[in-house]
Amino acid sequence: MRIFVGILSAGLIAGIASAAQAQTEGLYFGAEAGAAIAPTIKFRDGAKTWKENHDLGYAVLGQVGYGFGPVRVEAELGWRANGVDKVKQPFNNANGKGSLDASSAMANVYYDIATETPITPFIGAGAGVVDVSADRIRVNNTTFSDDDRIVFGYQGIVGASYRLDDHWSLKTDYRYLRTLNAGLHEDPSYGNGRSKAEYTSHAVLVGFTYKLGEPPKPAAAYTPRPVAAQTPAPAPKTVQAAPITKNYLVFFDFDKSDITPEAGRTIDQAANAVKAGASTSIELTGYTDSMGSEKYNLALSLRRANSVKAALVRLGIPDREISVTGKGKGEQLVPTADGVREPQNRRVRIVLP
Template sequence: MIKKSLLAAAILALPVAAQAQSGTANPGFYVGAEGGLNWLLNNNSYQMDTGWAAGGKVGYDFVGPRVELEGLYHSNYGSGVVAFPGGFARVNGQIQQVSVMANLLYDFMPGATITPFIGAGAGVAFVDSTIQGCNMCSTQFAYQGIVGVGWNVTDAFRVSLDGRYYGTTNPGAFTNNNIMTMLSLSYKFGQPEMVAPPPPPAPAVTPPSFMVFFDWDRSNLSQQALQTIQQAANAYKTKGSARITATGHTDTSGPESYNMALSLRRANAVKDALVRDGVPAQAISVVGMGEKGLLVQTGDGVREPQNRRVEIVIQ
């Protein structure tokens, strides 16, 4: 009665479980290996020790429903009463089984890392007829119900742990009721490879720059300007091999042609100071921008101190 209830519950739960599907797993064929403990339940004929079962499986995952073909070898040792010509005697022995099962299973939340599942199976078993009978000479109908949980290590690899009831039609001398717990590892083919994210882009490197400011209509260097130029010269020396560009600017007061010449005078004044501070003259380029490239946007004829400058850029 118990075995029929377990099997019926597993079968009836399959369509109900279809309503719980979630996740983004991918379909595909899979193969697996499994092994675990097998308890051949004690009965009037035999008292069996804890045994073991091992085998493999191949199947197809539809993402939620799965179908698979499973083969297992079962082994249990124990003792039982055996009839001999001279009477009955208790002997020790082994009961072996080989089962080939077609299983139908369903994964809840197949795209999740932890995936509960249920299933049921039916097939054929080759069983020892008695504890000392012929070797797996009895062919029986086999059936099982399965409840378990899977750990999706990756899209391709899964580790599963399940508990199951497994039984066969009566092999004769004993009632073949089995409770098993099985651990399995399976691999699903055709799954996307895990691609490492691209490395972050290298941060943009801004060349060191310095700013020197001038009085109105002047190209001579203040003490503050000389200190700034000294800092620029030191930065050049730390780079070893580099180029310096000194770009002169003016504000918008005065004629445009005059301002172009004034910006060049300012840039050359900075170049001369850099040379005095140890920068080779051939490493310095001088550019005059005049009123172009204002730091502070103004109208024409405006005396703006921020626009009267030389920008020193080291590359």
């Protein structure tokens, strides 16, 4: 139980210290296999006791799950098998035969700790039922048990995945599985009681995950429209200019710096205002929402501001008249806690002084 709690505690501390940028969403399938260790198990029936040592075994798991951003829920079927190596009592470390197996059906919950790389650490916990099977465990001609029983089990999980593309990911993890007492019947040749033993397993696995569905499509490319040159009217009288909005907001998709068609129309308006004589300089300030680290978001806010600058230059605004600043997560338009995807905070402010 201490191992189980330790896995969760370490993972929660890491999760609080990190923010999410790329997250799993939608339906996925997974499979993995690897080595399984079943520690020495002590079987007890009144005054009779025997201890089993086990060979290094194997584990095979299959999963289907659904991601809701950083949180995933999953159904899992598993199989673990370990051959019996030695029986310590009552035969003084005699060679044993048979195997201790466990088939499981678990419901798991994961938390993905996203980083600014393709690597995503994760922690998880699960609970379900485990069919613990003593498959003809024996020494010489004495069979101790040949029985199975379904009992409640739980597990702790810690691992990491590596994203190959929008669908495929490799993963590796460590799993600690434990059950309640599996009261296996003794073989009649040894006794007629029910032995007490809790099954435990340590497994180190590698596998893959396949995510269904199409990746999000990028916004349609924005092509600036030519702005007609302004022809001064030859009117003899001075005409009062109409009020000009000197602040414009250009909004962006999550974790993107691409100019969307809607953002492009706002940039067109700002360029027209400059050409109409509203200003001889432009100040661009980029911002992000509160997802992710300070360093990552500062760079993202600068990319957004530079994307707007490039669009203005294509519209004929001289480069020297445009200044660019990035504020990252600072100065939110809509105040939020850290780790919140707020669309109105993902913006560039255009100011015509």
